[in-house]
Amino acid sequence: MIEPIYRFDDNDEASEIAQGFELTETVTGQVDGKTISWTERRLVIRSINYAQAQEKSLNKRLKKAKTAIADLTRSRSGYKCLTTLDSFCSAVNILLKQYDVEGLLEIDAVETTIEQHRRRYRDRPSRVETKQVLEVHVQNNEEALEAAIKRLGWRVYATNTPTERLSLNNAVLAYREEYIIERGFGRLKGKPLSLTPMYLQRDDHVTGLIRLLTIGLRVLTLLEFVVRSKLSETGTDIAGLYVGNPKRSTARPTAEALLRAFNYIDLSR
DSSP, X not given: OOEEEEEEOTXXXXXXXXXXXXXXXXXXXXXXXXXXXXXXXEEEEEEHHHHHXXXXXXXXXXXXXXXXXXXXXXXXXXBOOOOSHHHHHHHHHHHHXXXXXXXXXXXXXXXEEEEEEEOOBTTBOOEEEEEEEEEEEEEEOHHHXXXXXXXXXXXXXXXXXXXXXXXXXXXXXXXXXXXXXXXXXXXXXXXXXXXXXXXXXXXXHHHHHHHHXXXXXXXXXHHHXXXXXXXXXXXXXXXXXXXXXXXXXXXXXXXXXHHHTTTTOOOOO
């Protein structure tokens, strides 16, 4: 049974952020030559915001695919329009894969022959020319599109924490508030720590550099955590951190933005 998942603000007002259900499965694995088993809860969650973002992206891809398909048979300067069904179908299949909308569009194409009368011009006699053209109609496959939209926004979480300690609602909230370790790796590999590229030949120098940069990563993480915690306790925001938008405020500033706000200060001892 699908049940709603709520988030409560500071005024204890609830807002629905997702729907979901859970399944239970027994998992077995080998650890140090021994077989161990545990019960794992699979939380199947559909995020409302995530589903809306995916639907918006899907609609954009559908619009672009329709335009691209219409352009296949439209005469344009520098482009050769398609006039045969075989070439048209091959090009359409490529476009559907490119925009990831296979099965979501109904495309009708009819190959017809038209006659064009040409008047006499100088030494050329009047004549009748035949030309192959394609009449194309594209529309959404509403049934398939509705089914595709229902599949958007779903994710699966896994935990072995019993329901008594962590309900479905609280599990989703805990996941959303977790510390994302990959963000720290991104800081190491990019700005401001810039672990790569490095041109060191000795292994101990490489090890030392990585250890030094991980200390810097801990400083950034601690700074960010302390500032966000204090802002959360006082219920206030901080402004002046966004270049070009000094009035924009946030309660969750990044360490990089905080340090950038003080980059004009020179410390000398």
